[in-house]
Amino acid sequence: MDRVHKRFTAEQVKVLLKGYCQGFLDRSxxxxxxxxxxxxxxxxPITTYNYSAIRDRLIKRGIRVxxxxxxxxxxxxxxxxxxxxxxxxxxxxxxxxxGASIHHRW
Numbered sequence: 001m002d003r004v005h006k007r008f009t010a011e012q013v014k015v016l017l018k019g020y021c022q023g024f025l026d027r028s029x030x031x032x033x034x035x036x037x038x039x040x041x042x043x044x045p046i047t048t049y050n051y052s053a054i055r056d057r058l059i060k061r062g063i064r065v066x067x068x069x070x071x072x073x074x075x076x077x078x079x080x081x082x083x084x085x086x087x088x089x090x091x092x093x094x095x096x097x098x099g100a101s102i103h104h105r106w
Contacts, residue, residue: 004044017045035083043080049074049081 004013016033019025031041052075053068058065074080 004036008034013044020045042081073074 013034016025016030020027020030027041031038034041036044050071054070055065055067058070069081071072
């Protein structure tokens with residue numbers, strides 16, 4: 001399986017994903033064309049989810065649902081993307097003299 005960017009241009013992929021977003025193409029058809037799996041498909045068109053924004057859009061349409069319910073539904077459909085974990089901040093003091101090292105600690 002070659003990489004998507006080697007088999008298709010960026011414009012071709014954008015057209016396919018736009019067709020999915022507009023409802024002209026279904027997910028399985030695009031996965032077959034691009035020769036990718038479900039998780040890779042959702043990694044391409046959706047970078048992050050804002051579940052509160054989804055809840056707000058549903059409220060505007062008259063549908064009241066909580067954010068945890070939306071998250072649970074996303075997990076059941078296999079399209080939940082957890083928040084990326086922040087990297088731990090590691091400090092390393094580099095000095096040439098012991099006295100400078102002590103000075104950094106105080």
